[in-house]
Amino acid sequence: MTKKIDVTNAANSLMDGINMASRANAEKAEKSAAATKRKRSTSNNRKAKQTKAPAELRSKRKQILITPETNKQLNLIARIKGTSQNEIINEAINKYLKNQMQDREVKELASRLSN
Numbered sequence: 001m002t003k004k005i006d007v008t009n010a011a012n013s014l015m016d017g018i019n020m021a022s023r024a025n026a027e028k029a030e031k032s033a034a035a036t037k038r039k040r041s042t043s044n045n046r047k048a049k050q051t052k053a054p055a056e057l058r059s060k061r062k063q064i065l066i067t068p069e070t071n072k073q074l075n076l077i078a079r080i081k082g083t084s085q086n087e088i089i090n091e092a093i094n095k096y097l098k099n100q101m102q103d104r105e106v107k108e109l110a111s112r113l114s115n
Contacts, residue, residue: 074088074089
């Protein structure tokens with residue numbers, strides 16, 4: 001004599017467990033998405049300034065590569081100062097160029113090249 005096993009209850013229990021896990025995962029994903037949205041809304045990203053300047057007077061785009069450590073420090077300083085990384089980079093480049101233009105040899109070569 002064989003014993004019959006009722007698999008209906010076991011299958012239903014398994015499906016209920018899967019459905020509960022799916023709902024829990026969906027709720028977790030929704031909470032994560034909401035947290036990400038809140039996090040994004042508090043970032044330091046700034047919109048580009050609107051300008052009516054002629055094209056030749058507008059800022060030019062340059063692409064540079066920096067080390068991960070430099071990037072980390074740049075991001076930290078920007079957050080501390082409450083400004084953009086771009087402004088910090090522009091400020092540093094302007095200081096460097098001003099310093100270079102004080103050098104007599106650089107001045108002479110620059111005047112020859114610009115003629």
